[in-house]
Structure formats: C-alpha cells, structure tokens
Amino acid sequence: MADQTLLIADKLLARLPYADIGQYKVHDTELKGFLVVVGKRTKTFAAEGAFWRDGAREFAARKKIGEVGEMTSREARSKAKDILAAIARGERPGERQKIKPGATTLRTAWERYRDGHLIRKGRSAKTIEGYRDHIERLFADWLDAPLARLGRQPKLVADRHDKISEENGPYMANGAMRTLRAVYNHARKTNTDLPPMNPVAAIDWNPEERRNTGMGGADMAPWFAELTALTNPIRREFHLMTLLSGSRPTALKNVRIEHIDFRSRLLHIRKPKGGAKKAFATPLSRPMIRCLLRTMRAARILHPDQAEFWLFPADSDSGHMVEHKEDRDVLSKWGNDLRQSYRTLAQAAGVSELDVHLLMNHSLPGVNAGYITRDSLLRNHLRKQQERISKVIIDGAKGKTDGRALAWLQQAKVDVLPVLPEDGLKTAA
Structure with missing residues (x-):
C-alpha cells in the first residue's frame, strides 16, 4: 500500500489495514514529522526529520515512539513534538545512549595526545599551549563530540578550515589543522574503529611563504x-x-x-x-x-x-x-x-x-x-x-x-x- 497523509487519530488508526507486503507510512497532516509505520502485524508511532549539525545534513533521523494500542495518538503526538525539537537542535536521536563511557571524543583524544605524546616527549610549555589553544578555542564546540563524526564527515573539517582562514588568518587555520591531524592520528593508534582516513585530508591548504626577515x-x-x-x-x-x-x-x-x-x-x-x-x-x-x-x-x-x-x-x-x-x-x-x-x-x-x-x-x-x-x-x-x-x-x-x-x-x-x-x-x- 502506498504512503498516505492523514490526520492521525485513534479512530483512524483502528480502521487502518495492515500492510500486505512490507510496510507503509501514514504522515500526520498537522504535525510534520509525526507518523505511523504500518507493517504486516504492527502499527508503530514514530517521529522523523532531517538531521542537521554544524551546517551539514547528515541523514533522515527517525525514532520509534511506541506501539498503537499501548498509547493514545495524543500521547504519541506530544512525545513526537519533543523528539522533533531535539532533532531541530542538532541532537541525534539515541546518540547519548550510543556514546559509551570512555568513548573517544575530541576532548579525550586531545588529553591523551597531550599527556602521552607532548609531555612524555618533553615538548616545551609554549608548544603545548599552542596546541591547547587550537583545540580548546578553535574547536571548542567539537570537544565533547565523537571524534568518529569528524572522520565520517570530513566536510565539517574543510568548512571549519575555511572559517578559521577567514576569521583568524591562513597561517592560524593551517596550524590548527596540523594540530587536529596529529591528535586524530594519535587517537587511531588505540581506536581502530575510527575511520582510517584523517578528515584533515579533505582541506585545501592555504599557501604559506617562508618568512624572509633575516639581515645581510x-x-x-x-x-x-x-x-x-x-x-x-x-x-x-x-x-x-x-x-x-x-x-x-x-x-x-x-x-x-x-x-x-x-x-x-x-x-x-x-x-x-x-x-x-x-x-x-x-x-x-x-x-x-x-x-x-x-x-x-x-x-x-x-x-x-x-x-x-x-x-x-x-x-x-x-x-x-x-x-x-x-x-x-x-x-x-x-x-x-x-x-x-x-x-x-x-x-x-x-x-x-x-x-x-x-x-x-x-x-x-x-x-x-x-x-x-x-x-x-x-x-x-x-x-x-x-x-x-x-x-x-x-x-x-x-x-x-x-x-x-x-x-x-x-x-x-x-x-x-x-x-x-x-x-x-x-x-x-
């Protein structure tokens, strides 16, 4: 049966036939993104919407609300509003549950790189501070995001390089990306689940000229x-x-x-x-x-x-x-x-x-x-x-x-x- 658009109500749901083959959807006419998925034996309330984060569309996000008969359409509609609002804020449905304690975020990857590489190898305080500034200032909004997301979406990194180039200058943008590249490569040594391609490979580097300030x-x-x-x-x-x-x-x-x-x-x-x-x-x-x-x-x-x-x-x-x-x-x-x-x-x-x-x-x-x-x-x-x-x-x-x-x-x-x-x-x- 083809997908339909109707006003979802309890009486309507009772009359909806089950699918003969596969499943079909009934979209609500009042609340965009609220729907019922009808299968051969079940009718399920759900909410779905386009998932955007950092200016990029990642996928069509859908979250199950509950089974028809176990809750009313009014209750399901109320929960759908909350889920759709969260999606609009850039919160991926179920993401918090999927991030296990100790999962690699940019913050944890940076701390491991700082302690396990920079400090252990005796890098100067000035060098460490430069790396810290890049990660904690220029990538502050990414600190608690899964590092794998950057690996899956290198366009986010390319866009950020363009943004830093415009706001902070080409040399700062290149330096920040070198830092991110090093942190990501270090994280992959202990987390083989990260996408193998470093997302920094997606950027177009700004041209740099060697400073010629010496005297003769x-x-x-x-x-x-x-x-x-x-x-x-x-x-x-x-x-x-x-x-x-x-x-x-x-x-x-x-x-x-x-x-x-x-x-x-x-x-x-x-x-x-x-x-x-x-x-x-x-x-x-x-x-x-x-x-x-x-x-x-x-x-x-x-x-x-x-x-x-x-x-x-x-x-x-x-x-x-x-x-x-x-x-x-x-x-x-x-x-x-x-x-x-x-x-x-x-x-x-x-x-x-x-x-x-x-x-x-x-x-x-x-x-x-x-x-x-x-x-x-x-x-x-x-x-x-x-x-x-x-x-x-x-x-x-x-x-x-x-x-x-x-x-x-x-x-x-x-x-x-x-x-x-x-x-x-x-x-x-």
Whole structure:
C-alpha cells in the first residue's frame, strides 16, 4: 500500500489495514514529522526529520515512539513534538545512549595526545599551549563530540578550515589543522574503529611563504646602532647572543650558568626545540664569550639573586627573561629574525651548508650525513667556523656608527679579558 497523509487519530488508526507486503507510512497532516509505520502485524508511532549539525545534513533521523494500542495518538503526538525539537537542535536521536563511557571524543583524544605524546616527549610549555589553544578555542564546540563524526564527515573539517582562514588568518587555520591531524592520528593508534582516513585530508591548504626577515652584512651597522641604544644591558646582550649563536630565543632564555663551559668554550643548550633528546652544545667564539661575560657582570648588579642561576635573569616568577620582544621602532630585528640573519651571514662568511646545519642543530640532510659525529667537530672545526661567522657580524658594527657600538663590543676585552689568544682562552683572575 502506498504512503498516505492523514490526520492521525485513534479512530483512524483502528480502521487502518495492515500492510500486505512490507510496510507503509501514514504522515500526520498537522504535525510534520509525526507518523505511523504500518507493517504486516504492527502499527508503530514514530517521529522523523532531517538531521542537521554544524551546517551539514547528515541523514533522515527517525525514532520509534511506541506501539498503537499501548498509547493514545495524543500521547504519541506530544512525545513526537519533543523528539522533533531535539532533532531541530542538532541532537541525534539515541546518540547519548550510543556514546559509551570512555568513548573517544575530541576532548579525550586531545588529553591523551597531550599527556602521552607532548609531555612524555618533553615538548616545551609554549608548544603545548599552542596546541591547547587550537583545540580548546578553535574547536571548542567539537570537544565533547565523537571524534568518529569528524572522520565520517570530513566536510565539517574543510568548512571549519575555511572559517578559521577567514576569521583568524591562513597561517592560524593551517596550524590548527596540523594540530587536529596529529591528535586524530594519535587517537587511531588505540581506536581502530575510527575511520582510517584523517578528515584533515579533505582541506585545501592555504599557501604559506617562508618568512624572509633575516639581515645581510649591509644591515648590520644600522641594527647595531639600534641595539646599542637599548637601555637594559641584559636585553641588549641577549639580542646580540641570539644573533651570534643563531639560537632560538626560547632555548637561550633558559640557559643556566652551569650550562656554560668556559674551559672548553662551549654553551650547552639542554632543552632546545624537540626536547632534551635534541640537547646539544654550541662552540663559543671570542665575541660570544665577551657577550657572556658582559651579561654576567650586568646580571650580578641588576639581579644578584637570580644571577646565581640564570644567564639572562629577570624579576619574573621563573627568575629569567620571559618576554624578548621589542618595539620594532626601537629594535627592528629580534627573535627568529636574528636566527635567519645568522643563517644568511654564515653563507656570507663562506661556511658550508653542512656546518651551518650542525651549528644550528638542524637535522642533517642525506644518509651519509648521519654518520658524522658532531662532538668530534666541536672543539676545532666548528669553533673556527663559529669564529668566521662572528667576525662577519662584528665587522658589520664598524659601518656608519658613532663609535658607541664598537666601544661596547670591546668592553669585555679591555676590562675582563686582557688575553684572548687564537688557540685558547685565558680569563682574568
């Protein structure tokens, strides 16, 4: 029998014939979505409607209300209104019952990734905070939804990428999707029921250009003039050390006094990007040593208590510098600008690509490079290369300046290090 549209009432239901084959539906003329499904032996009240969530139509949702004869049409109609209202709010019928305790939601997947991967592998607090911001701010409305829903509906992820790109910018959108991709892949290791295709594969990535903010030799003199004008000597030396070492600012801010080995002329970076397993030592050139000594002298005056432990102390909860950013009108280049500058100036100094990778603690390219023992090169070859890079940098201060930069850079040599031979280091008593 064909489907019908009638005013559902008890008297009508009593007269409805059972289906000869299969089943047919009787839709109510007053309440859209309220119906009776008539089979060969049963007549069942039900409610159905289009199920929409996050702007996407998922399916036609139907929920059984009860059997005709066990409840009146008025009672069934009242329950149908509640079910249809829930569907309109985006609540999938029966979903709460289907989500078992401990089921993988985005929230639980993120917490497992945070604790089992990021923290266990020693990722920095800044890195973890960046991931947390992506998940808990940009995907806040998904936190308690089943992660499998994103796997089944990758269009939701593609639409969200477009939305974040428009509201927060293309770089933020790409970064958030990399975080979501990592969390989903990690969750699949322990939940094989998740759809195998990562939903982030559905997005069209925003184009990204490598930031080109490094300085060349011609930019050194004006930058040194800006640097010399900084009134805080510790911050001034911090920026210079960032440039001379090519270090990431976060790693440099966490250097402790015990990490400096003047006898071997090495600076140990215990927790660089990638965690403690990426720890390395960078050779110290003579300008770098002067920079360290000037820093320690100023630190003992300005922050005597913190200076016992930290190379770049400050009045902060941690005891060391926390914020390294400067007003661009005061200092035009700082932070990773200086790391890029180090890379550029190393090229100008004629230092090989492989040596630059070693000095900057980059992963070595190629299979054969993996057999190079970095420590065996530190005290001789890499130190000479570091000296060459430092010379190019310090020579840049000899440009059109008023002489204050040179006076400052020579200060430690005159007052603290009367002897600095080419083949060794002798400090004043």
